[in-house]
Each structure stands twice: as structure tokens, then as C-alpha cells.
Amino acid sequence: MLSKTTITIALDAMGGDHGPTVVLAGAQTALERHPDMRFVLFGQEDAVRPVLDAMPKLRERSVFHHCDVSIRMDDKPSQALRQGRYKSSMWKAIEAVKTGEADVAVSAGNTGALMAMAKFCLRTMANIERPAIAAIWPTLRGESIVLDVGATIGADSQQLIDFSVMGAAMSRALFQIERPTVGLLNIGVEEVKGQEDIREAGRLMKETPIDGLDYRGFVEGTDLGKGTVDVVVTEGFTGNIALKTAEGTARQIASYLRAAMTRTWLAKLGYILAKSAFDRLRDKMDPRKVNGGVFLGLNGVVIKSHGGSDAEGTAAAIDVAYAMAANGLLAKIESDLGRVYASEVSQPPGPDGAGPAQEVMP
Incomplete structure (x- = not known):
């Protein structure tokens, strides 16, 4: 039985340039560092299952959910949101944070798509206009x-x-x-x-x-x-x-x-x-060693791993996710x-505030 201090990571197994092979290898390395961690994995079964079955320790600490759609690295954010909302591995990983199934989501997928989906699914915090x-x-x-x-x-x-x-x-x-x-x-x-x-x-x-x-x-x-x-x-x-x-x-x-x-x-x-x-x-x-960009300003924690990361880089991003959840970043x-926002340093934007943010595509 899992302890109450267990940190659950929602992982987009299809993200990045290398997919499940590297993502799951990174998860296995991170699990060795943090034995109290567990994973909720999202991806296409025919790609994820063979890799996961070869990693019994990771499989034991994971729950897998099949997803029909995988977001491509070159998809435009609007296209990814339109085609991958509700059914892609990226969306499902973020949604797991929203529903409380996971404490934090990690993906090495398309940055623009990940930000668009995270904003749409989790929404920004009160008074935060841009994450x-x-x-x-x-x-x-x-x-x-x-x-x-x-x-x-x-x-x-x-x-x-x-x-x-x-x-x-x-x-x-x-x-x-x-x-x-x-x-x-x-x-x-x-x-x-x-x-x-x-x-x-x-x-x-x-x-x-x-x-x-x-x-x-x-x-x-x-x-x-x-x-x-x-x-x-x-x-x-x-x-x-x-x-x-x-x-x-x-x-x-x-x-x-x-x-x-x-x-x-x-x-x-x-x-x-x-x-x-x-x-x-x-x-x-x-x-x-310093992989893992943290999306701040959302009603949930999402970590962006570098798309070209190897297993060690992926593990580093998961380490960051673990630390953010364990130390109560959101709170x-x-x-x-x-x-x-209760002090004078804050001046809430008026009705003519800035329009929708433009996305940078790292």
C-alpha cells in the first residue's frame, strides 16, 4: 500500500524526439532516486507496453492509460489543441493533475502545444494574466x-x-x-x-x-x-x-x-x-543536469522536459517535478x-489590459 507522502507523476510517454524508450528509461532512473514516487503513464499501448514490460520495477509503480493520439513535435499549438484535446497523451497527463490523479505532469513534447493545453485545461491562477x-x-x-x-x-x-x-x-x-x-x-x-x-x-x-x-x-x-x-x-x-x-x-x-x-x-x-x-x-x-522548465501561474504544476533529452535529462526533469510537488510549490x-494582490505594489489591469499572449516556440 502506498504511503500518504507518495508523489504521483503524470507522464506523457509519447513526448519528445525519442518517445517511450527514452521517457520510460528516465522514469526508471528517477524512481531509483525517489522510491516513494509513482507514475501515471499515458501513451499508445503498442509503443509503451513493450518498453514498460521490460522494466518490472517501473511497471510495479505505474498505472498505464492508452491514448489514441500523440502530439507531434511540429504541430502548431492551435492544431494540437483542436486535434489532441481530451484524447492525446499530452492532454491526459495534464488532466490527471486537474482531477487530482497526479500531483504534477511532465512532458517532453511540443512546447507550444503543452502550454496551450495546460492553459486551457488548468486555467491561470486568480489575477495572473500570463503564465x-x-x-x-x-x-x-x-x-x-x-x-x-x-x-x-x-x-x-x-x-x-x-x-x-x-x-x-x-x-x-x-x-x-x-x-x-x-x-x-x-x-x-x-x-x-x-x-x-x-x-x-x-x-x-x-x-x-x-x-x-x-x-x-x-x-x-x-x-x-x-x-x-x-x-x-x-x-x-x-x-x-x-x-x-x-x-x-x-x-x-x-x-x-x-x-x-x-x-x-x-x-x-x-x-x-x-x-x-x-x-x-x-x-x-x-x-x-538542469533539464525541466516549470510552468508557473497555472492551477496545477506542469514540467516541460527538453524534446531532445536522453534518459538522464528526462530523469532530471522528473526530479524537478518531484521537488515541486513535495515542497508545495502551488501552495x-x-x-x-x-x-x-492585497498590497499597494499590485495594480490590477484595467479594462484595456493586454490582449492574448503570443507563444514563443523554443
């Missing part, structure tokens, strides 16, 4: 939270404040930081720089401190890697570019190192002598937002 995708960012100090990295294009001052509150709640849930430091990403640290919405958000947060976070002002792109603050807040267009640039730079540096270490026999000898140091560097730069965000 955000939060990413875990490796830094010189450890790890930070960066959001939004691709949910929507643009954000007004109130939305940036909402992102700050939600990011701080995630930092407390994931890293157990009692009062996370927060910075707004800008083109300079001076208060006169940047777009009007960023300056206005900074002014409001400075004049009316928010419980649960320590606002440190503007930060620049160079501060992302330094770990200057625990939470970096920006809008989705800028955040997505920053994320992709960082991932590409990490791969570029890794490629340079491999080339340098194999160029001459002396270089090869040096690599052998310093192998442990290079292994630590490779582990630190491995994007699989923390609801509590923090309640306090903010």
Missing part, C-alpha cells in the same frame, strides 16, 4: 531560477512583478531559500535604463517591498552566469534567446575542449592527468500572490 516558464540556470554560485524563458512575448510591469513572486516561490520550494534575492534583467543596472515596463516594475518593487523576496534591482546578462541573484526575471522573448545562447555557448566550449585535448600527444597526456578535473567540468556544463505561489 511563465521558469528554468534552472547553473551559475558560479550554484543554481538560479530564470523566468520567463519562452511562454509569452512581452510583459507589462504587473506581469513582471507576478513573475518575480512566482520565481521566488519556486526558489524556496526547490532550493529552500527563505528569502530569495530577485533581479529584473535589463540592459544596465542604472534606474534610467531599459524599457518603461521594466523601469515601472522596478520602481513598484522598490517602493513597496514584497514579502518572501528580496528585490535587488536591475541585473545584466553577465549576471546570469555569476549567480548575482537567486531569481532573474524577464519576458519570454528575451529569456528564450538568453537560454538558447547559453546552451549553444556551453556546447561550443565543450567542442573546443574536445578538439584541444586530442590535437597532440602532449595534449592527450595532459587530459589523462587532469581527467578528474575535466570530468567535473563536463558534469557542471551538462545541460541534462507557496498562491499564498505569495494573495499577499501581493
